[in-house]
Amino acid sequence: MSAAHTAIGTSHLVEAESSKRDSAARSLPPQTLLEWLRMMVLIREFEVRTMQAYQDRKIGGFCHVYIGQEAVAVGCTAAVEHEDPIVTAYRDHGHALARGMDPKYCMAEMFGRIGGCAKGKGGSMHMFDRDNNLFGGHGIVGAQTPLGAGLAFGTKYIDEVINGGRSQRVTLCFLGDGALNQGALHEAMNLAGLLNLPVIFVVENNGYSMGTSIHRGTTMADEITSKAIGYGMMSAQIDGMDVMNVYDGMKEVVDEARATSRPAFVDIRTYRFKGHSMSDPRKYRTREEEEVYEDDGPIAKAREYLYDQKLLDEDGFKAMSKEVRGQVRESIKWADASPPPDVAEELYKDVYVERWGPYNGTSEPEMLGEPGGNGEG
Amino acid sequence: MTRVIEYRDALNEAMSEEMRRDQRVMLLGEEVAEYDGAYKVSRGMLEEFGAQRIIDTPISESGFSGMAIGATMVGLRPIVEFMSWSFSLVAADPILNNAPKMLYMSGGQFGCPIVFRGNDGAGGQLGSTHSWCVEGLYSNVPGMKMVIPAFPADAKGLMKTAIRDDDPVFFLESERLLSFKDEVPEEEYLIPFGQALVRRPGTDCTIVSFGRPVHFCLEAAEELAKEGISCEVIDGRTIRPLDIDTIVESVRKTNYLVVVDQSWSFGSPGSEIAAQVHQHCFDDLDNAVARVHSADVPTPYAVELEQAYLPNAHRICEAVRAVTYTA
Ligand SMILES: Cc1ncc(C[n+]2csc(CCOP(=O)(O)OP(=O)(O)O)c2C)c(N)n1
Ligand SMILES: [Mg+2]
Numbered sequence: 001m002s003a004a005h006t007a008i009g010t011s012h013l014v015e016a017e018s019s020k021r022d023s024a025a026r027s028l029p030p031q032t033l034l035e036w037l038r039m040m041v042l043i044r045e046f047e048v049r050t051m052q053a054y055q056d057r058k059i060g061g062f063c064h065v066y067i068g069q070e071a072v073a074v075g076c077t078a079a080v081e082h083e084d085p086i087v088t089a090y091r092d093h094g095h096a097l098a099r100g101m102d103p104k105y106c107m108a109e110m111f112g113r114i115g116g117c118a119k120g121k122g123g124s125m126h127m128f129d130r131d132n133n134l135f136g137g138h139g140i141v142g143a144q145t146p147l148g149a150g151l152a153f154g155t156k157y158i159d160e161v162i163n164g165g166r167s168q169r170v171t172l173c174f175l176g177d178g179a180l181n182q183g184a185l186h187e188a189m190n191l192a193g194l195l196n197l198p199v200i201f202v203v204e205n206n207g208y209s210m211g212t213s214i215h216r217g218t219t220m221a222d223e224i225t226s227k228a229i230g231y232g233m234m235s236a237q238i239d240g241m242d243v244m245n246v247y248d249g250m251k252e253v254v255d256e257a258r259a260t261s262r263p264a265f266v267d268i269r270t271y272r273f274k275g276h277s278m279s280d281p282r283k284y285r286t287r288e289e290e291e292v293y294e295d296d297g298p299i300a301k302a303r304e305y306l307y308d309q310k311l312l313d314e315d316g317f318k319a320m321s322k323e324v325r326g327q328v329r330e331s332i333k334w335a336d337a338s339p340p341p342d343v344a345e346e347l348y349k350d351v352y353v354e355r356w357g358p359y360n361g362t363s364e365p366e367m368l369g370e371p372g373g374n375g376e377g
Numbered sequence: 378m379t380r381v382i383e384y385r386d387a388l389n390e391a392m393s394e395e396m397r398r399d400q401r402v403m404l405l406g407e408e409v410a411e412y413d414g415a416y417k418v419s420r421g422m423l424e425e426f427g428a429q430r431i432i433d434t435p436i437s438e439s440g441f442s443g444m445a446i447g448a449t450m451v452g453l454r455p456i457v458e459f460m461s462w463s464f465s466l467v468a469a470d471p472i473l474n475n476a477p478k479m480l481y482m483s484g485g486q487f488g489c490p491i492v493f494r495g496n497d498g499a500g501g502q503l504g505s506t507h508s509w510c511v512e513g514l515y516s517n518v519p520g521m522k523m524v525i526p527a528f529p530a531d532a533k534g535l536m537k538t539a540i541r542d543d544d545p546v547f548f549l550e551s552e553r554l555l556s557f558k559d560e561v562p563e564e565e566y567l568i569p570f571g572q573a574l575v576r577r578p579g580t581d582c583t584i585v586s587f588g589r590p591v592h593f594c595l596e597a598a599e600e601l602a603k604e605g606i607s608c609e610v611i612d613g614r615t616i617r618p619l620d621i622d623t624i625v626e627s628v629r630k631t632n633y634l635v636v637v638d639q640s641w642s643f644g645s646p647g648s649e650i651a652a653q654v655h656q657h658c659f660d661d662l663d664n665a666v667a668r669v670h671s672a673d674v675p676t677p678y679a680v681e682l683e684q685a686y687l688p689n690a691h692r693i694c695e696a697v698r699a700v701t702y703t704a
Contacts, residue, residue: 123678
C-alpha cells in the first residue's frame with residue numbers, strides 16, 4: 001500500500017472554536033499571551049537543540065521531540081493550577097518545560113548527568129519533577145493512564161478524607177493516540193468514571209503512532225470522543241494548533257471537572273512535525289502532508305494573532321527568539337558542565353527508600369568471598 | 378555452502394520459509410507489515426504474503442497476544458512479534474497464564490503452538506522500562522520453551538524449529554545483534570532445542586552464557602588466553618530446555634565455572650545453572666560457581682551507570698581470575 005493511501009491525509013485538524021465565540025484567552029492580560037508564545041518558542045528551540053545533541057551523541061537511547069505539538073502542553077498547563085498534577089508519556093520534554101522545569105535540568109537529564117531532573121537515571125522518556133507536580137514521563141505506552149486515575153484518586157482522597165474538605169485538584173493525564181488501544185486506558189477510564197475521579201485524559205492526537213495512522217489502529221478514529229460515552233464522562237474535541245483555543249477548550253473542561261469532581265476525555269488534534277523518534281524515515285506519510293500542517297504551525301498562529309493585536313512586532317519577536325536561544329544555549333552549557341553520576345555513589349542508590357545496610361546487590365562477582373552482599377549489614 | 382548474512386535476515390528467512398511451507402503460520406505485531414518491522418526483521422514479508430498473513434496490530438499487547446493464543450486453539454500457529462520483550466509485560470497474563478498452561482489445564486486437549494519473539498535486553502541507554510531481560514522473569518514458568526540465539530545461523534535454525542514446535546516458544550533476540558553478520562548455511566536446516574554448543578574449547582575454566590553476552594564471553598576468553606588462562610565457552614542457545622549435560626561435562630574437565638547471564642541474579646537462569654552444577658559437580662568443583670549478572674538495580678539511563686550495570690568482558694575476566702584463584 002502506498003503511503004498516501006494509509007496516511008491521515010490533510011484533514012486531520014479541526015477548526016479552532018476560538019474565532020467563533022467568546023474567548024477566555026483573549027481577555028487575559030497581553031503579558032500572559034506573550035508568555036505562552038515565548039514558552040512555545042522555548043520548547044521549539046529546546047527540541048531543535050535536542051535533535052542536534054542527539055546527532056552529536058550527547059543524548060542516547062530513544063528520544064522523541066515535541067515539535068509541532070507545543071500549543072498542547074502550553075495551553076493545557078495554562079488551563080490548570082500549579083498544584084494540579086500532570087502525568088504524561090515519553091514525548092515529555094514539552095510538558096516538563098511548560099510545567100516550569102528549568103531547561104537545564106531537562107537537558108542534563110538527557111545528557112545522563114547528575115544535574116538532570118532524575119540524576120541522569122531516567123533519560124529522555126522519564127522526566128520527573130516533584131516541585132513542579134510533574135509525575136513523570138512514562139515509557140510504556142498507556143502506562144501513565146492508570147497512574148493518572150491514581151493521582152486524581154489520591155488528591156481527592158487527601159482533600160476529602162484527610163483534610164475533610166472538597167476535592168480541589170484536577171489531574172491532567174496526557175496520552176498519544178496510540179495509547180487509545182491499550183487495555184490500561186480503558187480500565188483507567190472505567191475506574192475514573194466509577195469512582196468520580198477528577199482526571200482529564202488528554203489525547204494528543206497527532207494522527208500517528210510510529211508509522212501507523214490512527215485509521216489503521218483505532219476504531220471510530222474520526223470520533224474518538226465517542227469512547228468517553230461508554231465510560232460516562234464528558235468529552236471535547238479541540239484544535240491543538242492554536243494555543244488560545246487549547247486554553248479556551250481546556251479551561252471549560254478543567255473548570256467542570258473541578259466543580260463536579262468528574263473525569264473527562266479530550267481529543268486534541270495536533271501534528272508531529274518530525275519523525276516518531278530520531279531514527280524514523282517517515283515513509284508512511286507524504287512530504288506534502290507534512291508541509292500542509294507545518295505551514296500553519298502553532299507558533300506562527302500565536303505570533304500572527306499578537307501582531308494583529310499590536311501586542312508584538314517583528315522586532316519584539318526577534319528579541320524574544322534571541323533571548324530564548326540564549327537560554328537554551330546556557331542549558332546546554334550547564335548540562336555539559338554537570339558531571340556524570342558517580343558509579344560508586346549512584347548505581348545502587350535509590351533502589352530502596354529504606355536500605356537495610358549498604359545495598360550493593362547480589363550480582364557482583366566480588367560477592368564470591370562475601371556471601372550475602374545484600375543481607376543485613 | 379554458506380553465505381554471510383545479518384541476524385535479522387536469518388530470522389526473516391526462517392519465518393518466510395516456514396510460512397511458505399505452512400499456511401497456518403502468520404506473523405502479527407506492531408509495525409510488522411507496512412513499516413517492515415520496527416527493526417526491519419520482517420522486511421518484504423507483507424509483499425510476499427499479503428495483509429492477511431502479515432498483520433499490523435495496534436499497540437495492544439495484551440489483546441493481540443491473547444488473540445493469537447486463541448487462534449492456536451483452532452489450529453493456527455501464529456508468530457507474535459513484540460517490538461521489545463519489555464512491552465510483553467503488558468501481556469503478562471495471556472503469555473504466562475494462558476499459553477504455557479493451556480495443555481496442562483485442559484488435561485492434554487489443547488496445546489499452544491505459538492512463537493513470541495522480539496528484542497530482549499538492554500539496547501543502549503533505553504532506561505529502566507525498555508531494557509528488560511525477560512529470561513530471568515519468564516524462564517520460571519513451566520510449559521514454555523525459551524530460545525536465545527547469539528549467532529545468525531542459530532537464529533535461523535532455532536526459529537524454524539520454534540515455528541514447528543507444538544509448544545509455546547519464547548524467542549529472545551537482541552537489538553544489538555540484529556545487524557551482526559555471520560555465516561549461515563544455504564541449504565535448509567533445523568537446530569534442535571536443548572543442545573548447547575562449545576563455541577571455544579579450553580581447559581582451565583568453563584564459561585557458560587546465553588544470547589548477546591556469549592560474545593562478551595568470547596572476548597573475555599581471548600583476553601584471558603593472553604594471560605595463559607584457557608577458557609571453554611559454552612553457548613547455551615536454549616534456556617528451556619536447558620542442556621545441563623554439556624555444561625557438566627565441561628566443568629568435570631575444567632573444575633571451574635563462571636555463568637554469565639544478563640538478567641538479574643535473584644532467581645535467574647544463572648542461579649539455576651549454579652544450583653544444578655553444584656548438585657552434579659560437587660566433587661569436581663575447585664571453587665564455588667561464580668556468576669556475572671546485570672547489577673541488582675533497575676537499568677539506569679546514564680551511560681556510565683549503564684556500563685557498570687551490564688555484564689561485559691572486563692567483568693567476566695575478573696570473575697574468571699577470581700574463581701580460578703589467579704586474581
Ligand atoms: C507497551 C508498549 N508497546 C510499544 C511501545 C513502543 N512504542 C513507543 S512509542 C509508540 C507509538 C505511540 O504512539 P502515540 O501513542 O500516538 O504517541 P506519539 O508517539 O504520537 O506521541 C510505540 C509503539 C511502547 N513504548 N510500549
Ligand atoms: Mg500519536
